[in-house]
Amino acid sequence: MSLTPDDVQRIAHLARIEISAAESAQTREQLNAILAFVEQLQAVDTTGIVPMAHAVDVVQRLREDRVTETDRRDDFMAIAPESEAGLYLVPKVIE
Amino acid sequence: MSRWEVVIGLETHVQLATKSKIFSGASTAFGAEANRQACAVDIALPGVLPVLNREAVVCAIRFGLAVGGEIAPRSIFARKNYFYPDLPKGYQISQYETPVVAGGGLTIRIDGTEKFVRLTRAHLEEDAGKSLHEDFHGRTGIDLNRAGTPLLEIVSEPDLRSSAEAVAYAKALHALVTWIGISDGNMQEGSFRCDANVSVRHPGEPLGTRREIKNLNSFRFLQQAIDYEIQWQINELEEGRAIHQATVLFDPDTGETRAMRSKEDAHDYRYFPDPDLLPLEIGPEWIAEVKAGMPELPQAMQARFQADYGLSAYDAATLTATREMARYFEAAVAAAGRENAKPCANWVMGELAARLNRDERDIASSPVSAGQLAGMIRRIGDGTLSSKLAKEVFDALWNGEGQGDENAADAIIEARGLKQVSDASAIEPIIDEVLAANQKSVEEFRAGKEKAFNALVGQVMKATRGKANPQQVNELLRKKLSS
Numbered sequence: 001m002s003l004t005p006d007d008v009q010r011i012a013h014l015a016r017i018e019i020s021a022a023e024s025a026q027t028r029e030q031l032n033a034i035l036a037f038v039e040q041l042q043a044v045d046t047t048g049i050v051p052m053a054h055a056v057d058v059v060q061r062l063r064e065d066r067v068t069e070t071d072r073r074d075d076f077m078a079i080a081p082e083s084e085a086g087l088y089l090v091p092k093v094i095e
Numbered sequence: 096m097s098r099w100e101v102v103i104g105l106e107t108h109v110q111l112a113t114k115s116k117i118f119s120g121a122s123t124a125f126g127a128e129a130n131r132q133a134c135a136v137d138i139a140l141p142g143v144l145p146v147l148n149r150e151a152v153v154c155a156i157r158f159g160l161a162v163g164g165e166i167a168p169r170s171i172f173a174r175k176n177y178f179y180p181d182l183p184k185g186y187q188i189s190q191y192e193t194p195v196v197a198g199g200g201l202t203i204r205i206d207g208t209e210k211f212v213r214l215t216r217a218h219l220e221e222d223a224g225k226s227l228h229e230d231f232h233g234r235t236g237i238d239l240n241r242a243g244t245p246l247l248e249i250v251s252e253p254d255l256r257s258s259a260e261a262v263a264y265a266k267a268l269h270a271l272v273t274w275i276g277i278s279d280g281n282m283q284e285g286s287f288r289c290d291a292n293v294s295v296r297h298p299g300e301p302l303g304t305r306r307e308i309k310n311l312n313s314f315r316f317l318q319q320a321i322d323y324e325i326q327w328q329i330n331e332l333e334e335g336r337a338i339h340q341a342t343v344l345f346d347p348d349t350g351e352t353r354a355m356r357s358k359e360d361a362h363d364y365r366y367f368p369d370p371d372l373l374p375l376e377i378g379p380e381w382i383a384e385v386k387a388g389m390p391e392l393p394q395a396m397q398a399r400f401q402a403d404y405g406l407s408a409y410d411a412a413t414l415t416a417t418r419e420m421a422r423y424f425e426a427a428v429a430a431a432g433r434e435n436a437k438p439c440a441n442w443v444m445g446e447l448a449a450r451l452n453r454d455e456r457d458i459a460s461s462p463v464s465a466g467q468l469a470g471m472i473r474r475i476g477d478g479t480l481s482s483k484l485a486k487e488v489f490d491a492l493w494n495g496e497g498q499g500d501e502n503a504a505d506a507i508i509e510a511r512g513l514k515q516v517s518d519a520s521a522i523e524p525i526i527d528e529v530l531a532a533n534q535k536s537v538e539e540f541r542a543g544k545e546k547a548f549n550a551l552v553g554q555v556m557k558a559t560r561g562k563a564n565p566q567q568v569n570e571l572l573r574k575k576l577s578s
Contacts, residue, residue, distance in 0.1 A: 014363060014365065053171040053368040053374055054370065054373055054374060056373075058373055059169075059375070059376040060147055060373040060374060060376070061146070061373075062146075062148070062152065063115075063146040063147060063148055064149060064150075065113050065114050065115050065148050065150035066114065066115060067121065067122045068115070068120030069121040069122070069132075069134035071131045072134065073131050076130070076133075076135070076138060084231055084236065085231075085236070086130050087130065087227060087231070087236030088130070088138075088237040088239070089231055089236055090180040090234060090235050090237055091235070092228075092233055092234060093179070093226055093228065
């Protein structure tokens, strides 16, 4: 399997990364090289092996349902690019 | 014109009743000032890690048990990737290939018949924040208090065939999640929101293309939106146009649905297992522990009410509409005695429900306690109080007379002299007086007019100020008139 230039543009758009035509060509080569590795992996017979969702075979630890966080809005607002009336401001979202 | 079949499936987002968020220790309390309950994890500062809230998992297990679904021994959290300012991580943590609950179902009642609605799945996920589009000098304001609030998304199979069925299902689901205590079900605050997938087809044909109506937060809007959407789709098809898959919004002001600007890649979420979270394991011991703490479910309770108290299916269903109502009814029966179960049911569903409804009160905060109501019903049962005068006693109780006193009904009957007179020697002289004063009615009755008899009963009841036992008045009066 290999990616077309359109695939690369689409992936870039989904990731909100702007790439030039030259970068696009280079990225396509790199991504295709990665997919080639994946193809090698897929050639391995994995019959009877339970798929893993994580590299280490341990299970999720759980947290008790307690409120442990204090209000740190002022600290967080101080490092936000823009804020007003306790809200983080972002470029206008239409729809 | 050919007939159309409507196919509807619902996806419901239920906000879980935890104190803290699903992956952080920030509070989930409603109504806080903007961003005061959004911690570093919720606003996605670099380097933070999610830690799963045990109680959110317990809620999911409870739900799985309540609907007879399969609780996954091992389930995975996944990242659902999309960009929106109220989703600061750039992805929502959800579950994709392995949800915590699979299958199960819910019985709904529609026009007196039952229907089983299958569930596809229920999975845990986090809520997003809120965008405020009011004008901040051409900017959008973001409040992240809601970000990270635990949700259970419950997906039904496309088993619903009308807007009425969809509403019946949503109501049954709402009743269940509040019954088992996993959500407060507050729809105004967004704790229970539905997305409806709607399509139409000719019966027997494959499924038509569906459109998804997003974010319906009232049963009325759910009904209106689906009805509009069905008609719109039928019109399109009958005029030869195809339906295109789309996400639509319902506008309550116009009663119409309209497509959101379609983004071709809007549904390309590129799910993958979240490397920050390990698989969630739920062992049989944990399930057993949760099961032991489950309340009796509405359906089991309905069956018991029918078997133990001889109630009809309708009464049993009405009394188990909420856990509070069922609790009240059972407390009343416990105090009034099982032989009074039917009158208890009638009073709870009738007079009490009507008053609560009128005053917009909750049964849990009813001014008339279950014990007080039971005390009054006992007096009707033993003949002390006529059903007619019981209304007066109930009024007094409702208005707070004898508040806190479980025997308030007795005190009210005594103080107001409402005791039913069933003593023949007390009633007979009154009957004689009435007969003497109403010779015309007496003659009419003897001439065969049954109506005249009722008039005489009325006069006797009036003379005793409603206290005479009506049945006894009837008997005595007939005896006297035929002698």
